Amino acid sequence: MTASxxxxxxxxxxxxxxQAILEAAEKVFAEAGFGGATMQLIADMAGLPKANLHYYFATKEELYRKVVSRIFEIWLHAADTFDNAPGPVEGIGAYIDAKMDISRRHPFGSKVWASEVMHGAPVIQDYLETTLRDWTAGRIAAIQRWIDEGRLAPVDPRHLLYMIWATTQHYADFGHQIETLNAGNPLSEKQWAAAKESVKKIILRGIGATGFPA
Amino acid sequence: MTASxxxxxxxxxxxxxxQAILEAAEKVFAEAGFGGATMQLIADMAGLPKANLHYYFATKEELYRKVVSRIFEIWLHAADTFDNAPGPVEGIGAYIDAKMDISRRHPFGSKVWASEVMHGAPVIQDYLETTLRDWTAGRIAAIQRWIDEGRLAPVDPRHLLYMIWATTQHYADFGHQIETLNAGNPLSEKQWAAAKESVKKIILRGIGATGFPA
DNA sequence: TCGTTTTCTGACCGTATGGTCAGGGTTGAG
DNA sequence: CTCAACCCTGACCATACGGTCAGAAAACGA
Structure with missing residues (x-):
């Protein structure tokens, strides 16, 4: 056994x-935005003196970048469901499920990502141009194949993807609005399940997924 | 003729x-977030000395509130299309059209709204609890009526609304990401039209709107 | 135990921000 | 023309921020 x-x-x-710093940072960045977040607040939330943050993460930007990267990784792995699916109903259905689960369990991360993209992706532009672009091209090809096989209505795969992203992430990014419109209460377990089913039903029927019960 | x-x-x-201040502020708030925006930058963009901003708008918060209110108004008017429609295809279709047009013409406003809600709506919580809540209840009732009349599949009207909001606003809020995935180019006139049609097609088919061509 | 490396932190610094204000300029009613 | 009301702005202020640093404290290998 070596020392390491x-x-x-x-x-x-x-x-x-x-870990504590990253979790605190994710929350603070999500709730205040990059500009509104302060190292002091993150430090307090993590239970550490501010100077200690700068020992682990040299600058605010570096810490922020780590936070955004983490979320991106989670999202990428969520798409694995897409690949090993026998057909569009299972593949796209499972993808929607996975993305809804992420919205529920990582709402802060989703918000940080949304904020970053809304501000022009100053920090993760390279991810968009490489990893995300490649990933998107692959899924579009997969969806197009299903269409060519007659298993989906001829929709534009790109806009289908955007719709899935937008709708699933909406439940995280606009969670506060949804909560307010839910009489001020967070969605219950049942309500989350209903949301998932609604989203899947509309989208799967909307793309004419073969075998999806009308 | 009176003096006024x-x-x-x-x-x-x-x-x-x-007007110049509000437009500059909308852009700056959208691009930098509330915390990242500075009065100096807004002043420069509006072509006025900073002190002049404080003559028209006492505080940064007051200016921000005005910006958010403006967007909210635009959105409310966009929903008029919903009401005078003979059926769901026309009503919901026109609503999607209107919201897509707003995303295209007021991307900054959409982003400011998104940012505000993501941060917990500290400034416009009252709007959410009054105007938006009432508006939503009305549309949900209208959609439910269509469902009861058998003109729509039995979907949850609430989640349908969320999907429409999420998808249409995505084209504004995540415009940078969409642009990056479009080889770095903003959507052309044709691409915008195609996006609109794709969104309408999937959603209208997804809710089984009577008379919508499969 | 001892010396070295790593970890930690209170105090501090330069800067940039939101906001203020005194005073000068402009407009318009009478 | 006069003067009061309104409009404008350079200079300024207090604060809060990101980041630094010297040195204390702790952990570690030998």
Missing amino acids: DRPTKRLQTRRQNE | DRPTKRLQTRRQNE
Whole structure:
């Protein structure tokens, strides 16, 4: 057993602190925006002195970049469901499920991403131009194949993707509005399930997914 | 003719300046967020000294509130199409058209609204709880009526509305991402039209709107 | 135990921000 | 023409921010 394998107290603390900082930062960035977020607030929320933040993350930008990257990774993995599907109903259905789950469990991350893109993606433009562009091209091809096979109505795959992204993320990004329109209460377990089903039903029927019950 | 009817030079200048400030503010707030926006930048963009801004709008918050209110008004009027429609295809179709047009012509406003809601609506919470809540209840009732008449599939009107909001606003709020995925170019006239048609087709078919061609 | 490396933190700094204000300029009614 | 009301602005202020740093404290290998 080498020294690096054993989780020394140092390494353990480091990981704990980094994790605490990242979680606090995600929340603060989501709630206040990059400009409105302060290192002091993040530090307080993470339970650390401000100077300690700068020990782990040199600048505010660097911390922010890490936060955005994390979310992007989660989103990418969520799309795995897409690939191993026998058909559009299962593939797209599972993708919508996965994205709805992410909206529920990572609302802060979704908001940070939305904010970043809305401000012109100053920090993650490279991701958009490489990873996301490639990913999108692949899924569009997959959807087009289904259309060519007659398993979907001839819709523009690109706009279908945008609709899925927009709708699923709406439940995170506009969660406050939805909550307000739900008599001020967060969606219950049942309501989340109903939302999922509604979204899937409308979209799957909307693209004429073969085998989807009318 | 009373004095207030004649547009004196004073009134004219006042209106011009207020307009210039509001437009500049909308853009700056959209691009930098409330926290990231500075009065100096807004002043420069409006072509006025910073102190002049504070003559017209006492505080940054007051200016921001005016900006958000303006957008809200535009959105409310866009929904008029909904009411005078003979059926769901015309009503919802026209509503989607109107919202897509707003996304195209007022992308900054849409972003400011999105940002405000994402941050918990600290400034316009009262709008959400009064005007928006009432508006939503009315449209939900209208959609439910169509469903009861058998002119729509039995979908949850609430989630249908959310989907329309999310999708149409996505083209404004995530315009930068869409542009990047469009080889870096803004959507052309034709592409906007295609987007509109795609959105309408999927949603109208998705809710089984009677008379909508499969 | 000892010396070294890593981790931590209170105090501090330069800067930029929102907002103020005194005073000068302009407009328009009488 | 006069004068009061309104409009404009350079200079200024207090505050809060991101970031720095010297040095204390803790952890570690030997």
